[in-house]
Amino acid sequence: MxxxxxxxxxxxxxxxxxxxxxxxxxxxxxxxxxxxxxxxxxKTYPSTKVKLGVSKSEEIMAAEAKYLVGTYARAPVVIERGKGCKLFDVEGKEYLDMTSGIAVNALGHCDPEYVNAIKEQADTVIHTSNVYYTQPQVDLAKRLVECSFGDRVFFSNSGTEANEAAIKFSRKFQRHLHPNEEDPPAEFVTFTNSFHGRTMGALALTSKENYRSPFQPVMPGATFLEYGNIEAATEVIKRGKTAAVFVEPIQGEGGIYSATQEFLQSLRSACDDAGALLVFDEVQCGLGRTGYLWAHESYGVFPDIMTLAKPLAGGLPIGAVLVTERVASAIAPGDHGSTFAGSPGICKPALVVLEKIMKPEFLASVSKKGKYLKELLLQKLEGNKHVKEVRGLGLIVGIELDVPASPLVDACRKSGLLVLTAGKGNVVRLVPPLVISEQELKFAVDILSECMPVLDIEEPK
Known part of the structure; x- marks a missing residue:
């Protein structure tokens, strides 16, 4: 046969x-x-030979432990691909992504127009350095100026780099403003629960002691005040002493705490009286996350400098510092720079992200979905003894617990839902792609609710 x-x-x-x-x-x-x-x-994906009895995920995680510096306490998931608001691991398991790469993937995963912009630019030129002019960099800067308070833009590669630039610009501005003074204002005011980055200057403005202590001494001259304390801020911000005040309108890493309009307005007034600059760090809360293009717009208070990063290029590395003309006039060629920042390979897809998010109907949908998410959470979690508060604006939402959140995060992951922690580890942070549907939000809240009993399990003594 x-x-x-x-x-x-x-x-x-x-x-x-x-x-x-x-x-x-x-x-x-x-x-x-x-x-x-x-x-x-x-679509086919490359396969990897796996040792008998060892999963592909286990093999990759073992290789990571062998070859990478151990700076990350990673979740035991090896992501292979994503589409929309879904991620898939190397074994094919599906997850609903309520992390969006820590508030980065605002358009979700593999948005067609975004992907096409990357491909088109890659076929043209990806990098030239800032020795030369490029059209995509100018186009993105022009659009950022048109839709914000800012007059000029400086590009970096990350949020911490954006804040480093803002630190330098603030000190240079004060030196420019006081050319005859030997010691112009050089100190900074920042707040409890703040997070501005992990490089040495930004780290000095970050409140978590465990982030700073292994690397002391960090940059001197930072004073930490209670977030929201108007009286303390008014007393400490002083002429001849304070170069700038750094504040997040909504604190992300710190636990999803929102400022009040009165607090931000008091900072604006105190800075004006003292000749200091007001810097808004919108690395996590900016660019549509709150339902407003910029988080500070909901307060009607505007800064001298604003730092951006996470969602701006949809997953590619970028940071941006927006400044007024008054601040920009103090900065001269050679004062700051970056080899990679503002490359055409990043700026063209970033412009696609910005153009999509800034549409009024897109922002209105974020606001609507944010209210829907909070309503669902309040309904499903009402009466749970471990839930202290549900807070946030738009699609940056925190669930504060009276116990560590990690068991809940782990249980959600096993059930196909990815969420983050924040604050002191007792806050569940929800920062999904801004394109998430109400159906997906309901699915997420259902899983959260079903996993809540894990918090009742006592830790073994």
């Missing part, structure tokens, strides 16, 4: 005439050699 052979390649016909496969002869079917090609309308 002849064997049945199938050869699979990329040129197929989905129709196979079985009359050519089996021939009736003397009342019996005889199998003939068949050569069929199948054209599968699915």
């Amino acid at each position: 002849a064997s049945l052979n199938l050869r699979l390649n990329s040129s197929i016909s989905s129709k196979i005439d079985t009359s050519t496969i089996f021939k009736l002869k003397n009342g019996r079917f005889n199998a003939c050699n068949v050569f069929a090609s199948l054209n599968l309308d699915t």
Whole structure:
């Protein structure tokens, strides 16, 4: 009896005439050699050889432990691909992504227009350095100026770099403003629960002691005040002493705490009286996350400098510092710079992200979904003894617990939902892609609710 052979390649016909496969002869079917090609309308992903008894995820995690510096306490998931608001691990398990790469993937994963912009620019030129002019960098800067308080833009590669630039610009501004003074104002005011980055200057303005203490001494001259304390801020911000005040309108890493309009207005007034600059760090809360293009717009208070990063290039590394003309006039060629920042390979897709998010109907949808998310959480979690507060604005929401949040985060992950912690580890942080649907939000809240009993399990003593 002849064997049945199938050869699979990329040129197929989905129709196979079985009359050519089996021939009736003397009342019996005889199998003939068949050569069929199948054209599968699915995306294929490279496979990795895995040792017997070891999953692909385990092998990759073991390699990470061997070759990478151990700076991250990673969740035991190896992500392979994403689409929309879903992520898939190397074993094919599906997760609803309520982290969006820590508030980065605002358009979700693999948005077609965003992907096309990357491909088109990659086919042209990706990097030139800032020795030369490029059109995408100018286009992105122009659009940022048009839709904000700012008059000029400086590009960096991350949020911490944006804050480092803002620190330098603030001190240079004060030196420019006081050219005849040997020691112009050089100190900074920042707040409890703040997070401005992990490089040495930004770290000095970050309140968590455990972030700073291993690297002391960090940059001197930072004073920490209670977030929201108007009286303390008014007393400490002084002429001849304070160069700038750094504040997040909504604190992300610190636990999803929102400022009040009165607090931000008091900082604006105190800075004006003292000749200090007001710097809004909108690295996490800016660019549509709150339902406003910029978080400070909901307060009607405007800064001298604003730092951006996370969602601006949809997952590619970028940071931006927006400044008024008054601040920009103090900065001269050579005062600051970056080899990679503002490259055309980043700026073209970033412009796609900005153009989509800044549309009024897009921002209105974020606001609507944010209210829906909080309503669902309040309904589902009402009466739970561990839930102290649900807070936030738009699609940056925190659930404060009276116990550590990590068991809940782990349980959600096992059930196909990815969420983050914040604050002192007792806040569940929800920062999904801004394109998430209400159906997906309901699915997320249902899983959270179903996993809440894990918080009742006492830790073994």
